[in-house]
Amino acid sequence: MMLGAMARSYPQLVRGRPRDEEADVALVDATLALLAEQGYSGLRMEAVAARAGVAKATLYRRWPDKVSLTIAALSRIPELPAVDTGSLSGDLAALRDAVVRLFKTTRLASVLPALAAERVRRTSASAKIDAFIRTRYQPWIAAIERAIARGELPRTSADPVLIADLLAGVMMQRVFFTGGRVDDKAWKTVVDIVVKGLRAAASSPGG
Amino acid sequence: MMLGAMARSYPQLVRGRPRDEEADVALVDATLALLAEQGYSGLRMEAVAARAGVAKATLYRRWPDKVSLTIAALSRIPELPAVDTGSLSGDLAALRDAVVRLFKTTRLASVLPALAAERVRRTSASAKIDAFIRTRYQPWIAAIERAIARGELPRTSADPVLIADLLAGVMMQRVFFTGGRVDDKAWKTVVDIVVKGLRAAASSPGG
Amino acid sequence: MMLGAMARSYPQLVRGRPRDEEADVALVDATLALLAEQGYSGLRMEAVAARAGVAKATLYRRWPDKVSLTIAALSRIPELPAVDTGSLSGDLAALRDAVVRLFKTTRLASVLPALAAERVRRTSASAKIDAFIRTRYQPWIAAIERAIARGELPRTSADPVLIADLLAGVMMQRVFFTGGRVDDKAWKTVVDIVVKGLRAAASSPGG
Amino acid sequence: MMLGAMARSYPQLVRGRPRDEEADVALVDATLALLAEQGYSGLRMEAVAARAGVAKATLYRRWPDKVSLTIAALSRIPELPAVDTGSLSGDLAALRDAVVRLFKTTRLASVLPALAAERVRRTSASAKIDAFIRTRYQPWIAAIERAIARGELPRTSADPVLIADLLAGVMMQRVFFTGGRVDDKAWKTVVDIVVKGLRAAASSPGG
DNA sequence: GTCTAACCGAGACGGTACGTCCTGTCTTAGT
């Protein structure tokens, strides 16, 4: 059969015993579980390997440090809903709900600021953190861009990323720093302010 | 001599050798220096004591853990300018400048998210972190309240804390997570959106 | 009392918490026990620390490597009998008995060749091994010197160390390499050959 | 061609790909080189395979442990000269020279005591070590037996093995333990003492 | 000409020990 012949014509490029893919899964699962239990600063490489039933070397062969491992584990969490609900307020409500639910049902809320701290330190892992955050942040930006395309937000408006930062920022500020709640009422207020502000700014630019 | 007599008239309440107050200063200075150099996760209690030229026990006698020590060190950084520049945009520009300058000239930007991570973990230190952040965040809230008092922002407007979170949040989001710059132009845009949004929301409440 | 005053006038020269002398004893005892059980190549630093009920750092603080630790442990074994039995044959019988008994009742026989192997490698530990062997070998040389002093061996005889090497050598050769027994009869024969050989060589030098 | 025909007439008894005989040579050579460089305790199976350009499994398929491998490597060293020089002193001088030269030009001197240590531990490898030493020790015993046959040593003399142990023993003692030199003068003295001692003991038995 | 069996290099695997580092506590002598 064609596929068989094709597969045979692309032989294994790396030699030697292939890596055990079950180990990957077990390690990532163990990491995620331990992150949820102990938070990032309580994550121990030895504990990860032990819980995964894997030798330490097998762990280090895959991820050289805690940051890489953590990002691999977080990547298993399903992305934020990228679905188009048809309206900006609907999209933003969905995004808020997803974030709030994740942080309410797990202790993963401590992981993101921990990674942010590492990112700021400008270590070798900074780039990986950057890339991860960029990927996961995409749904927020996409929601804004859809709103502009729909005409919900003025076309002459500010940078979509800045608008996303304004909306996501208030949530992060409350969740991570001040501890304020981001309930439905507060979120509606925020969205209202930002949408009306953008429209007003578009019709009378400048201060 | 007067001072001697005064000292003698207020005798030490606790017996034994009094604590060396120079040690406090040396420890806090060492902590701040090491935080700036290595970030929070690179801060070592041993290194702090060594750089301060102080025994480890002396350090632990004053601060029981890394969080307390870090907060004590951060408390040496002058507060954000609480001065009233006379206008909201002036106040906010001053606040932004102070934060951006601090994070540009030192590597202290990694400390706040690190503390946030500890805070979320709900350790015994959470309360201290909460209190510290609340104190340091006050100037932002005060600026909003002054603007409302001045009439720059509508009196029927949203919770001043929420407005402050919106403004500070976009900055934190960019500095800590997405890495976007918070330059003068972006800041002006943000302030413009928020102010106009608040006014519009006040005149036509609801969505 | 004089001694008390004297002690007080020589204050502790090293500062800080003094080393726990019980740990020294526990470590050396554990080492000796493990050497007897597992031999030199089976000796594990972790096992020593664990059996002594001591942290690994405490072990490494005292002895930087396995060789040093082993020598410290062997030094706890009482020296060979240095007593003067009054005759060369008596002295040599006593020395033989002591060595044979030690190697029959323990498995320490593997330790000396292991150290010899390290000695030959000319590592940093070679000097320590040299010094240990020299000390422990002294009774053999002393026995020869006493015999010369007594007139049992000719005064014009060969180097006492060479004679000792001849006698001890045949024992080591059998115990460590060829596996031959060094029983009373063989030992008497050896001593007889060496003594008579020395006397004959003294009376008619050269080949 | 003859050889081909001969090979064909003795077909392989086992099926499958035959072992690569070059690998044997490369492994043994690599082992010997590494033993000379690092000594027995510094010998690493991985290093042997790597230097031989061979997979680890190929090494383990041939020799199950370090002792077997080491013995195989040592077996490549030419045996001690078994030639009959016509006199005992000549034979012994030749034997001494061969041993001293080997240990001066290589660091193989550490290997024999290391094997001795393993032998004493009575592991599964003890028998192999015993056999190797016995084979290699044969020339010493043969030299003594030739001397007895020649009449150089008394026919009623002690066990030839014991005499050989006496002579070889003093050398091993010095080389491995006390570090004394075995130069020409010392060796002549030793041989003189032993020969004269044997003759004297034969003419007047007992102490 | 397959088929089967044992080999081959490469390198991942579970496991164990290494020697170092740091934490938070404790024990000295001395202030």
Add this chain to the structure above:
DNA sequence: ACTAAGACAGGACGTACCGTCTCGGTTAGAC
């Protein structure tokens, strides 16, 4: 009751080898 100094138990770090295994691929005799 404090101080500096530094030892202590405990525990995690990241690395190095061990001996085994699992791949794809090779090389022979047997069928």
